[in-house]
Every structure is written in structure tokens, then in C-alpha cells.
Amino acid sequence: MVDDVSSYIDDIVSMIGEDAEVEREELEKEFRRFLEYGVPPDQAKRTLVKKFSNGKKVEFRKLSEVKPNESNVNLLCRVVTVNPKEVKVRGEPRKIFYGLLGDETGVVPFTSWSSSISLEKGDVVEISNAYTKEWQGVVQVNFGERTSVKKVEDDRLPEVSHEPKPCKIADLHTAFGEVDVTVKILDVSEKEVDVNGEKKKVYVGTLGDETGKAQFTAWHDFKLKKGDVVRVVGGYTRFWKGIPQLTFDDRANVEKVSKEVEVSSKPVPLHKLVERRGGLDVSVEGTVIEVREGSGFIERCPECKRLIQNGECKVHGKVKGVGDLRAKLVVDDGTAGIGVIVGRELTEQLIGKTFEECKRIASEEGGEAVLRLLRERLLTKRVALRGNALGDEFGTTLIARDAKVVDLDVRKEALELLQKMEGES
């Protein structure tokens, strides 16, 4: 039973206001009755607050405390940005709005599904009956048909300073608007591009911090050099198949800092990689749970490198195929699974057989024999992989640049784990 009923009652009283027309004793009686029925105390509290506040006094929430999957959310906040968007809902075209809401505690994205709501950038609004969802690890506020939005006086809230958000590379996918990162430049080169007929110099390369790596494009010469550690304030992120790309121009503030930044090559748990959809030059580890059909000795079209079947290319017709060796794996660490594509040289190393040997096996025993060999050598093995990971609607696929089988001393690890557990109990 809850022993601190009175502290809950205190909370309720302070929320509905001292002048509410209800006695403390009555509140306590109703509260205890809910508890007897097994209603969690927090829920009982909310129910009573709702019942006795009579809609007179609405409790506004701070954006930083709002969690996903809440309903009946009331907010007092400022519209930071708002954009219209045409979507199809059950085949019907519909105009929705999306953007950012802010208060002094933070900024969150919102989507308005209701056609009757009008919002202007900069408005301070009272929102009642909104609901929240989660999208890619971030809370999102939604307005539905039952949500009402009321514009109120501007001075109800201080101006939301929409400052660039301090961010790690691994969190870029959850950032909105401008970001503030401290990174090491891993490589950079100058490129000339054509912008509306005008030649412009851009600086492209890769950068990273202790959580990951990203590509970047600078539209201004910040004299970046490989090995520099810089703080970039006011860059924007975009993603290509889950690979983060940071873009910044002369409006950004870029300064060299003397801090040392260690760029990580630590393996990322697969569920994190899959949540981010992809990543630039990531390291992962997992168990090979499947070696897919299409692995082993294959033949490609000499013209377009496409896989050919029965000596025929889909585009170029009958051709003399060029042999190749590859592995298409499913690697899973128990938290998520990804596809992995391993090219010829790495496959040779992984299975300890050369391309020529595989070619001979294929011609003597058939292609199936090479696939069997790959399965024999790789299935159930733990592998360490490195490469670019690309995400699409079918999941995440890593194009291996490094791949090796991890040697495990099972007995030693088991013993260590056992000793650790015995130490704890």
C-alpha cells in the first residue's frame, strides 16, 4: 500500500488550487478508493486532478517533460517553425502542417493533422488535448481533431532562442535545425562545383568524434586541415540512406579548439545502427546466422558487372561471364540483424580459400559446393566488420571494408562471467 497518501493529496491540492470546492478528506477518501481497486497512485492522482480542476485551471507541461504516447497533453509554447505539406490519408489528399514548438526547456517537432488549425511562425499558443508519439527516438507532438490551439499574448513566454543544439555525431539523426558539434577533421579536399552557372569552391571530406563519423560539405574556406579539431556551430545535417552529412557555410561559426578528440572505432550495437538506419565507416560485431543464396562463386556481365544467369545478362543478352567471389551474410548480435556484403578479397580471407580454388571447386563440383563451403566456414561464427552501412525500407546493409572472424575463448569467458556472477550474489 502507498504510505505517503498525504503527499499525493498535497500534490492534488496544489494542482487544483486551494480554492477548489472540495474538502481534503473527500479527496483522500476517493484517492484511497482508487488504490483499493489497484489503480496506480500516479494515475489516481491524475484522474482526481482532472475531475476537480473542472477545466478551470489547466496544467501546462514543459516540453522537456513530455514523453511519447501521452494523450491529453496541454502546452504553452511558441511556434518556432511551421510548414505546410500535402499528404495522402487513405487515398484522400490532405494538407497538414509540421514544424517545431519551443519553450524555455527545449524544442520538439510537431505535426498537425487537423485542417481547422492555423498557426503562424512566432505565435505563442495554448494547446490543449494534443497527443504525443515517438519517431526515431524523439518525442513528437501531434494535433488531431480534438486538439484546440489558441493564440495568446506574446509576453506569456520569453522569446525562444533557437540556438544550435550541442550534439554528438551518433545523435545527429535526432537533431532538428542547426547543430553545434566538436569534431576532428579526418580528411578534406577542395572541389569546384557549378551553382546556377556560377563556379564555386566547396570543401568536402569526413569528420568524426568519439561516437561516429560523418561526411561534410563546407561552402566557405575555413582553412580546414586534416587532423584539426574544430567546433562547428550552426551546421545542418542531412542523411543519405542513414549516412550523416553535415553542411555549413559562412553563416556558421567554425573555430579551432585545442581539445583532443578521439575518433571512435568501437563496435556499435546493431540495434543502434539499425535505429540510425546507417552510418559512415562503422564497426560492428555479430554472429553469422545466414549465408544467403547468391553467395559464393558467381558470374558477372563483362559490360555492366551485373550478375548473370545461365550465361545471359538482363541488359546485354548472351555474354561470356567473368567469375567473381562474394558473400551475402545476415549478421545478428541478438539486438538486431543486418545484411552484409563481402567482396572477393575479404571473402577469400574469411574462408581461407583463394578465388582460383573456389573457381576450381565450382567447375568440378558445381556452384552449390562453394556455397556449402562458405556456410561451413562462416555460419555461427562471430565476425567483426567495418564499412559503410546503408539503410532502406528493407533494413540496413553493411558494405564490408574489413571483415574478420573473432576468436573466442569460450571457456575462459564463461569462467570469468561465472566468477563475476558469484562475486555479485
Next chain:
Amino acid sequence: MRRSTAWRVFAGEYNDASAVVKGDGERVPSYVITPLGAKINRLFIVGVLTDVESLAENNELVRAHVSDPTGVFALYSGQFQPDVTKSLLEIEVPAFVAVVGKARTFEPEEGMVYVSVRPESVYEVNPDARDRWTLETCKSTLDRIEAVKEGLKLSQPNAYDLTKMGYSRDLAEGVVKAINFYRNMDVEKYVALVKEALNYLVPEKGGEELPKVDVKTEEENKESDDVDDTVLAIIKEIESEEGALWDDIVEKCMEAGLDRETVEESINSLMDKGLVYEPVLGTIKTT
């Protein structure tokens, strides 16, 4: 639709599962939620294929069993997976196998749930593969035990807070569901299960680098096994729902002619084997 995770779960945990989340519509998968919150649509098992039996004509339905250190998985393969069914029938038992499969449930009546596996692939492997899987599954199970403990600490268990602690979305959702579904969850049971599996990987805890353990002759071993059997029988006899008091066990065993030291040693050995555990200090309960 993205690939669903292949969970590493011992038979001892999987077979305890009775929470089912049914997806509606073709593309929404169904899940089995284990007591430790594994939210399983697909799983990866390496174990010993012990028997394969044809249940219908023309091998339209085949049942097989795969054993791990904690229990047995039931596999059902039918006419819609002809390749897998064929592989199962061709493998000579006993054999080490790696299986990727989908979670299936059978509910003969309301509230009664039997879980099984519909294999998607079956390959013969070597004993090393089984040991690697067992170790990996121990680690996964310990992660889930930890997640459940974290979940129980929250005043209102929710997936959002758990994902912020670093757990995967699937596990976070599974843990919340498990906490709400399985009342009086006995996490210690699964700690014992992991210990049992780990002991299986280090059968002789001797060796130079390890703490000294009395090396017993085979005869002594047998003798201590007999003692364990006696003690276990006594515990079973006197335990209630909550278990049996340590002192009561010792007393009863001493009446049966064992000395105090032997009894206490034997209770510890039964705990190591995962046959009994200590739900609260001073109380022993069989698993």
C-alpha cells in the same frame, strides 16, 4: 519491412513464455514475450537435434526437438518449408544444429499457451558452435535480467525511459509488457539458469589459473551426487510456496544421518546446479 531480430534465448526461458502479442494484418508480425521481456518474432538457436518425427503423411508435418543446457525447443516444420523439412529428416540424430526460426504459439484453451519454433533454416554445425551460442545466450539473458530489474525500479515502467538507458526498442517494449503480464516475476530463476549454462561450459573448474577446487575422485563425486539427491528430496518434501527455511532443511537432513557441513555443502552444490535457489536470504526453493 525490416528484418526482425534473431533473439538468443534459452529453452528454459522461451518455454516459460505465455504472453502473446498478435499482429493484425499481413505485414504486422506476432510476438511471443518471455518473462524477461524478449519480444520474439524470430530466434536463433544452436543445440542438439535429438529426434525428428513425421506427424503426417508425405512429411507434411514434422516435429523435432533441439536441446540446450536448460531445456528443449519444440520445432514444427510443414509442407510450406519443404527444404527445411527435408533437411531435418536427412540429419542423423543426435547432431549439433543451428536453427533460425519463427516463434509460434498453440493455445488449446483460454490462458494456456504452448510455444514452439517454425524453422526457416537448419544447418548441421560442430560442438564449438553450440558452445559459442551458449555463451552468447548467457550474455543476452543477463542483459535482459538487468533490463527487467531496471524496469521494476521505475515507478511506471515505460519503454521510453528504458531505451534512454541504452536498451533496444524491442527489449524495452518487451520488458514493459513482461512486467505488466507476469505477476510475481522470479528473476532469480533465470540467474540460476544462466549459472547452470555457464557451468556446462566449464565442466571442470580446475586448471592452474583458477581458484583451487577440491579435485574429487569419481567415487567421491558419485557419493556427493547421492547426498545432493537426498538433500533435494528433503527440500521438496518440506518446502511450501515460499520455499523451505535453511535451518529446517539442515535439521531434517541431520535427522536423516548427514552432518551439518555436508548438508550446507550440498545445498550450495544444488544452487550451482540450478536445482534450487535462494528467493530470500535463509530460504531455499527448488526451481
